[in-house]
Each structure stands twice: as structure tokens, then as C-alpha cells.
Amino acid sequence: MTQRSETMPWMLFLGVGLGLAMGSFDGAAVQGIFPYIAGGVATSSDHALWALTYFIVNWSVGITLMPWTHARFGARQVFLGACSLATLGSVISASTGNLWILLLSRAMEGMAAGLLVPLSQSLFLRASPATQHGLVMVLWSNAMLVPFFIGPALGGYFAVTSGYRWIFALSVPFWLLAAWIGSGQIREERGPRPPGFDLPGFLLLYAGLMALQIVLDNGEQYGWWHSRFILRTSLMAIAFLSLFAWREATARHPLLRFHYLRQRNYWLGLLLLCLGWALFMGWASLLPLWAEENLGFNGWWGSSILIPIGLAAVPLSILMDRLHGLLGLRRLASACFLLFALAYGTAYLSPMMSLGDLFWPVFLLGLGVGALFVPLTLLILSGVEKEEIPAASTTSNFIRVFSANIGVTLLEVFWTRGTALAQSNMRADVQPLPGLPLPVLVQHLQSLTATLSLDNLLRLSMWIALAAAAVAYLFLISPRRLAATAANSYVEEVERESSSA
Structure with a gap:
């Protein structure tokens, strides 16, 4: 077209x-x-x-x-x-x-x-x-x-x-x-003859990802690498994905092109984008689940905890076309993670809280998501020649989307383990109250320890976001500084258009 x-x-x-x-x-x-x-x-x-x-x-x-x-x-x-x-x-x-x-x-x-x-x-x-x-x-x-x-x-x-x-x-x-x-x-328009399809590469990729997903989904249940099943499946995932990487480096028409990872802005920007997206998807899955299982809300009220994200993210994302021209991509990427850190740092969870108490932290989380994609995507593509944008974007989108699974799985695992550790530490200090049924006490203990574990994860997420903000500001390179080595950079053209606008 x-x-x-x-x-x-x-x-x-x-x-x-x-x-x-x-x-x-x-x-x-x-x-x-x-x-x-x-x-x-x-x-x-x-x-x-x-x-x-x-x-x-x-x-x-x-x-x-x-x-x-x-x-x-x-x-x-x-x-x-x-x-x-x-x-x-x-x-x-x-x-x-x-x-x-x-x-x-x-x-x-x-x-x-x-x-x-x-x-x-x-x-x-x-x-x-x-x-x-x-x-x-x-x-x-x-x-x-x-x-x-x-x-x-x-x-x-x-x-x-x-x-x-x-x-x-x-x-x-x-x-x-x-x-x-x-x-x-x-x-429709007639285009050039399509290249050959890398079927062996696709099968290796799919097998490797499915094996990795089995490990992520079942690792906690089976005891991770103490289980022969998880150990063997992990080795299969490593083998398939390693063969896929070798195949893509030698194939005539590879599915994904990984040579862009040699560029600092590409691999570092993609790492930061995956980090922000994985944390967001993990919390977007855990917060409703916590509200339903530990606070007793139904599916509607538990899921409505995420509505402030949209109220913040949509208006800010509309302004991003102007903001990145005013502030610069590197500063905007750093500010995005500062918003994430503020959201995670101001969220305080309690079994006795109402969902309204989380409105502003979740709103700040929405601001962070609204500012996540534009600066980091443009930084990732800086230094990439214009005709290579589709291939570079396909590789980065593939890695970014799959990173959500890692975020969801890791947060769930750490939440489960933190809950079990808190229960173990608190069980000796809990004394039954007269007239309080034991099942009610057990349920209250479960709610308290699950909330404490999730609150600790919020603090950890805050420090990770602060570190990401510092890395974005100190180590990402402005597209204008890359102009000498990437004279045909699509992103450098976008930067000039934004400045002139």
C-alpha cells in the first residue's frame, strides 16, 4: 500500500x-x-x-x-x-x-x-x-x-x-x-515476491516458548529445579531457544533479526520497556486478584480497581506527541519511571482498606503507562535506518509482549512465597481469641499475610523503577547524538519534525 x-x-x-x-x-x-x-x-x-x-x-x-x-x-x-x-x-x-x-x-x-x-x-x-x-x-x-x-x-x-x-x-x-x-x-497492491518462510525457526521458537511457559506456570507448584520435570523442561527451553537464535543468525529469511541488539539504545531501551511493561502487567493481574481473594470483593469491584489507569493514561498518551519534542526522549523516559516509582511508593495496602484508598496510586500508575511507550519506542528505533524499521519493530514488539508473562509469573511467585514466609513467622505469635472461630482466625491471618507480602513487593517495585529512571537518564543516548552514525534514522527525522512543530 x-x-x-x-x-x-x-x-x-x-x-x-x-x-x-x-x-x-x-x-x-x-x-x-x-x-x-x-x-x-x-x-x-x-x-x-x-x-x-x-x-x-x-x-x-x-x-x-x-x-x-x-x-x-x-x-x-x-x-x-x-x-x-x-x-x-x-x-x-x-x-x-x-x-x-x-x-x-x-x-x-x-x-x-x-x-x-x-x-x-x-x-x-x-x-x-x-x-x-x-x-x-x-x-x-x-x-x-x-x-x-x-x-x-x-x-x-x-x-x-x-x-x-x-x-x-x-x-x-x-x-x-x-x-x-x-x-x-x-x-490491496501487488508487492514483491514474498521471501521464504523460516518454518524450522518458527517451530524452534514456538517449542522453546511453550517449554519456557510450562516452567513459568508450573515451577512453583513442582518446586522449580528440585523437580526433574521442571529441570528437563527448562533444559528443553534453553536448547530450543538457543537453536532458534543460531538459526536466525544463519537463515536467509529469519523470523526475527537480533543484530539490532548490538546498538546500546536498542537493547537498553528494550530492556527498560520490557521492565516497565512486565511490572505493569504483573500488578494489573495481582491487584484485582488480591482484592477478590483477600478483601472479599466480587469480580466487578475487584477489577474496577484498575479504572483510574485509563483515566490517567489516555489523556497523557494523547499529549506525548508534543511532550517528547519539548522535554526530549531521554528525560521523558526517565520521568516515566519516576512516575512508576511514585505509584508503587505511595500505595499502601491493608486488609481493612477500601478500594478508593488506592485511587491515586493507581492513577499515578496510569500516568507511567501513558508515558511508557512513545519515548522508549523512539529511543529503541534511534540509530535504525528507515527501511529497517519494520524488522526492528517486529523484534522489539515480540520481546516486549512476551516479557509480560515473566512479570505476571514472577510477581505471583514472590507474592506466594512472601505470604508463606509471613505466615510462618506470625503463626507462633497468634493467639486465638475467646469466642472467635478458628476458621475466621485462619482466614484473617491469610488476608493479613497476603497483604503484607504484596505491600513488600510494592516497595521492591519502587526501588526497581527508581533504578530504571537513573539508567534511562544516564545511559540512553539522545537520537540527535546518533545522527552522525545513523544519518537516515527515522527517529532523528521525527525529532526534527517535533522541534519545528
């Missing part, structure tokens, strides 16, 4: 943006309702968490498939295929009572969502005037991120009122609407 006019293709934005938003919604809507999913498929809340993690694994893998599928089948067919796959996955998710079939359908939804992330970005930029690319990126990022802010609350509402399966059932007509509007607005 090439640019055709100086008008904004609003119907394209509506159709393709709806598909992008639905992909994010399918992932986010389950974040606060793991106990409800557990009841629906007869499993534990820990296993119900896999409905999110397996979605994210396939979301990241789907991103790697987009360049080849786009060249082979065209943008319209890829978009229709992704919408159809997500529709089928939603139908299965809405009707199954089996955990493993649910994970398969969630994998289908995740794969579709992954295809739509880079595809929608490419369609938006190619169909809009160059002078409006800043606005277009704001629209694209909000279409992807807003469902993460409102999805948990809507998912909680449906889980409480009509059953969590209605989340998937009601998403079906929206997927069909997105396919109808979007496909009618995508204009």
Missing part, C-alpha cells in the same frame, strides 16, 4: 482499530476474574491464570508471523484471517468447560491479536499523510492500550452478572463487525 491522499482514512481506523482493540480486550478482560474462570473449568485460580499467560505467548508469536503472511497473502487476507481465527477462538472459549480446550482457544485468540499489532500499525501509517503520523501513532497506541484499562472492569462485570463466558460470546459480533468494516477499507 502507498499513500494515496492527504485525507485521514477514518473508516480504516475504525475497522482495523476495532480489531486491534478487540485483540487487546480478549487478553485484558480475564485479568480480574481468575477465580470465576477456575470455577467454570473446575480448576484452581493458579491454573486459571494460564488463560492469560497462554494468550500472551501466542500473542508474541503472532507478531513474528505478520511480515511473511502480509507479503504472501496481502493485508486484507491477513486481517480477515486474524478476525476469523479470533472469532472461532471466542466461540470455543464461550462454550467450553475444559481447561485444555480453553487454553487452545485462548492460543487462537492470542495468535490473532499478535498478527493485528504490527499489521494495524503498518496500515495506519501507510494510509495517512506523513504530517499526521504523530496523531496516527496516538490513535494506534490508544486502540491497543485502552482495552487494557477498561477490559478488566468489563470482564468483572460480566463475570458477576451473567457469567464470564459472556465476555467471549459478546466479543464475537465485534470481531465480525471489525472484519466487515476493515476489509472493505484495505486496498
Whole structure:
């Protein structure tokens, strides 16, 4: 596709943006309702968490498939295929009572969502005037991120009122609407002959990621590397991913290109972006779960704890196109992590608190998320030549999306272990009160220790964010300083346009 006019293709934005938003919604809507999913498929809340993690694994893998599928089948067919796959996955998710079939359908939804992330970005930029690319990126990022802010609350509402399966059932007509509007607005053009598909690389990547995900999901239950099963699966993950890295370095048409990691801004900016995103996704999963299991709120109220994130993130993200020109990318990236640190540092959890007590810390968390993507994405791509932007962006998006699984898993593991440690330390000092039933005392102890463990994790997250802010300010390089070595840098052009604006 090439640019055709100086008008904004609003119907394209509506159709393709709806598909992008639905992909994010399918992932986010389950974040606060793991106990409800557990009841629906007869499993534990820990296993119900896999409905999110397996979605994210396939979301990241789907991103790697987009360049080849786009060249082979065209943008319209890829978009229709992704919408159809997500529709089928939603139908299965809405009707199954089996955990493993649910994970398969969630994998289908995740794969579709992954295809739509880079595809929608490419369609938006190619169909809009160059002078409006800043606005277009704001629209694209909000279409992807807003469902993460409102999805948990809507998912909680449906889980409480009509059953969590209605989340998937009601998403079906929206997927069909997105396919109808979007496909009618995508204009196909004949491009160059598509490169060969790296099937061995794809199989190695998928096998390695699935083995790694099995370790992350089951490690705590089996005792990590004290278990032969976890040890063998870990070795399999290392072997498959190492072979994949070797394959990508030697393949003629690799799925991912890792040579960009030699650039400081690329690997360091990507590390910081993954850190911020992983912490955010971890807390977005744990806070609703804590509110439901330890404070006694239902799925709607527990998930509504995340609503202030959207109230803060959306307005700030709209201003990012101007702010990065005024403050500079390096300072803005550092300020983003300072906002994260302030959010984690001001949040104080107590079993006796109301959800309203967390409004401002969660609001600050939303400001941090709203400021996360623009500066770090542009810093990651600084030094990358313009024609290599799609390949560099595909690699960075793949790594960033999968990092969410690591954040969710690690925070959950540390929360569980911290809770057990606190219970062990407090049990000897707890004395039964006259007239207080023992089950009530045990439940109160569980709530108290789980809250204490989560509060300690908030303090740890604050120090990590402060360290990230210092690293961003001291070690990231301004794109203008890279101009001499990256004369054709896309980001350097964006910086000049922002300054002149």
C-alpha cells in the first residue's frame, strides 16, 4: 500500500482499530476474574491464570508471523484471517468447560491479536499523510492500550452478572463487525515476491516458548529445579531457544533479526520497556486478584480497581506527541519511571482498606503507562535506518509482549512465597481469641499475610523503577547524538519534525 491522499482514512481506523482493540480486550478482560474462570473449568485460580499467560505467548508469536503472511497473502487476507481465527477462538472459549480446550482457544485468540499489532500499525501509517503520523501513532497506541484499562472492569462485570463466558460470546459480533468494516477499507497492491518462510525457526521458537511457559506456570507448584520435570523442561527451553537464535543468525529469511541488539539504545531501551511493561502487567493481574481473594470483593469491584489507569493514561498518551519534542526522549523516559516509582511508593495496602484508598496510586500508575511507550519506542528505533524499521519493530514488539508473562509469573511467585514466609513467622505469635472461630482466625491471618507480602513487593517495585529512571537518564543516548552514525534514522527525522512543530 502507498499513500494515496492527504485525507485521514477514518473508516480504516475504525475497522482495523476495532480489531486491534478487540485483540487487546480478549487478553485484558480475564485479568480480574481468575477465580470465576477456575470455577467454570473446575480448576484452581493458579491454573486459571494460564488463560492469560497462554494468550500472551501466542500473542508474541503472532507478531513474528505478520511480515511473511502480509507479503504472501496481502493485508486484507491477513486481517480477515486474524478476525476469523479470533472469532472461532471466542466461540470455543464461550462454550467450553475444559481447561485444555480453553487454553487452545485462548492460543487462537492470542495468535490473532499478535498478527493485528504490527499489521494495524503498518496500515495506519501507510494510509495517512506523513504530517499526521504523530496523531496516527496516538490513535494506534490508544486502540491497543485502552482495552487494557477498561477490559478488566468489563470482564468483572460480566463475570458477576451473567457469567464470564459472556465476555467471549459478546466479543464475537465485534470481531465480525471489525472484519466487515476493515476489509472493505484495505486496498490491496501487488508487492514483491514474498521471501521464504523460516518454518524450522518458527517451530524452534514456538517449542522453546511453550517449554519456557510450562516452567513459568508450573515451577512453583513442582518446586522449580528440585523437580526433574521442571529441570528437563527448562533444559528443553534453553536448547530450543538457543537453536532458534543460531538459526536466525544463519537463515536467509529469519523470523526475527537480533543484530539490532548490538546498538546500546536498542537493547537498553528494550530492556527498560520490557521492565516497565512486565511490572505493569504483573500488578494489573495481582491487584484485582488480591482484592477478590483477600478483601472479599466480587469480580466487578475487584477489577474496577484498575479504572483510574485509563483515566490517567489516555489523556497523557494523547499529549506525548508534543511532550517528547519539548522535554526530549531521554528525560521523558526517565520521568516515566519516576512516575512508576511514585505509584508503587505511595500505595499502601491493608486488609481493612477500601478500594478508593488506592485511587491515586493507581492513577499515578496510569500516568507511567501513558508515558511508557512513545519515548522508549523512539529511543529503541534511534540509530535504525528507515527501511529497517519494520524488522526492528517486529523484534522489539515480540520481546516486549512476551516479557509480560515473566512479570505476571514472577510477581505471583514472590507474592506466594512472601505470604508463606509471613505466615510462618506470625503463626507462633497468634493467639486465638475467646469466642472467635478458628476458621475466621485462619482466614484473617491469610488476608493479613497476603497483604503484607504484596505491600513488600510494592516497595521492591519502587526501588526497581527508581533504578530504571537513573539508567534511562544516564545511559540512553539522545537520537540527535546518533545522527552522525545513523544519518537516515527515522527517529532523528521525527525529532526534527517535533522541534519545528
